[in-house]
Amino acid sequence: MKQFYIALLSEFYKSRKTLAFWAAIILPVLICGSITLGFYFNAEKILKSNYPGMILWAQFSGASLNIMGLLILPFYVIFMAFSINNIEHKNDTWKTLFSQPLNKFSIYAAKYAYAVLLIFICLLLFFGITYLSGYLLQSLIPEYTFKDYNPSIILSKFYTRLFFSSLGILSIQFILSLIWSDFLKPMGIGFVGTIMGIITANVQWKYAQYIAYAIPTITLRSAKPKGSNPEDFQIFSNDIYISIAYGVLLFIIGYFILTKKNIK
Template structure:
């Protein structure tokens, strides 16, 4: 455990000035700020909406962008940036020759990539809640304060995080084994486009393709049952999320054995 913690802390110091690290902060801040400006400047179009619909319209600006292309692309970039630090400085052999187990090094790198993804999703949640409540203060006619959607927003972004784990595991392994930019990133981008096409066309087996999971998670997020019109529940553990978790676990463990047996340059 000590080796894991030392490696994890080392990842922070190595990446704290990279775009991968700052992207986890800048991306949610930029998108939610744009959503705030859009609703603020067009408030006359939203003033007659009931509070629940106001929250839905406001949050879908962030959720729509993240659930289609931005989340898979950011996940691909995070996986690449964490491993690119070692590729660029040619320190893989040095890293694996340290008196720390390969499992600790490999696990720390992976969970640091997951940590960046978690920070990004957590900030999206907090900033959506914060900016929504700020709108009710600066534009009192927008009655955001009359409906509480905090729990649902946390559940949706949590579901999106889970849906991206299969992509993270695959891209983490590819970027670890291939030092160049084109192979892991290029394959990831192509797979993301294919996944978006499969999910948008609602192919019945799209849930088996990990790069379609974020969009699939968005489509399956509302529990289908009767109830009051001002109440809805988020269905977190749908089949696309379960497949994402299974792929993430299998590829993560397989990746360790591949790295253990392979001479990493």
């Protein structure tokens, strides 16, 4: 456990000056920031629609959730999985990493956990910034109705689902980037996968949930409330279980690939 912890710390130390780390912070700030600015400068137009609190929150948070869930999250995951592995490919440091007196599983698990942690931080910031900037807008433009509804439950449920739905993609991309040192192969496969995912999810193909890349889209679309209460939807539905299963299975397979791999 101690080895895992120091390997995780080392991952942070190594990547703290790279885009993979900063993107986890910049993406939510940039996307939520521009939506907030849009709501600030277009306040008059938006106010004309006279949205009640909950609908206004849905409009406001939906903007970032949709961009994030449909397009940016898969691509961020593809890029980040690449970057975390490429730091070793590029510098030819796999050999030094694996000649340290640390067990291979700790090194591998720490890398994977760090990737999961970055997605978590990114989505947590999306949640936090969306939530806070709603109230900031309320204080700047008192006519807004953000104060009439507390979106914390529904937002946290959405982002939790989005987090779990990304694990399948992450595991696939993580293995691809572990095997190949170049950007084009994992990026190409990830790109095709994402487009396929979006299409199959949108045409509601019945097997779409088995395509890891389709799960974030399905997740956003399928979160239909069961009753009259919009907050009353499940976090753990079938598609989320499939994503987690992909995650666990490929994490284990990745480790076996790594142990069989000769470090050339």
